[in-house]
Amino acid sequence: MALGCAAREDERHLYFGSILGYVQRYPELGEAIHRGLLNTRHTEMLRLLQVGIDSGELQPDPDLALVIDLLFSPLLVGRLDFCGAVSPKAARKIVDIIFDGCCAPV
Secondary structure, three states, X not given: OOHHHHOOHHHHHXXXXXXXXXXXXXXXXXXXXXXXXXXXXXXXXXXXXXXXXHOOOEOOOOOHHHHHHHHHHHXXXXXXXXXXXXXXXXXXXXXXXHHHOOEOOO
């Protein structure tokens, strides 16, 4: 069971705030968390976005690093803050909002 999920609701917010505070003070911790949680997903997402660009579904010039950050950030925060409770409906809305801005014109 995740540390945040084992804690009461008010304690989860304390843990989340502490993690963010440590990440701000110790950038190497942030990098380690990023590598551990996101690196594999980042590589796969980059590949999938490139497929979308190559097929003409996405604009040819999006800032791919920014698109990936925009996709992952709400999911990561949801996972840390709400024990992974990002619903499929919410995930779909996140994707729809982000890709509205980088889809190729029809």
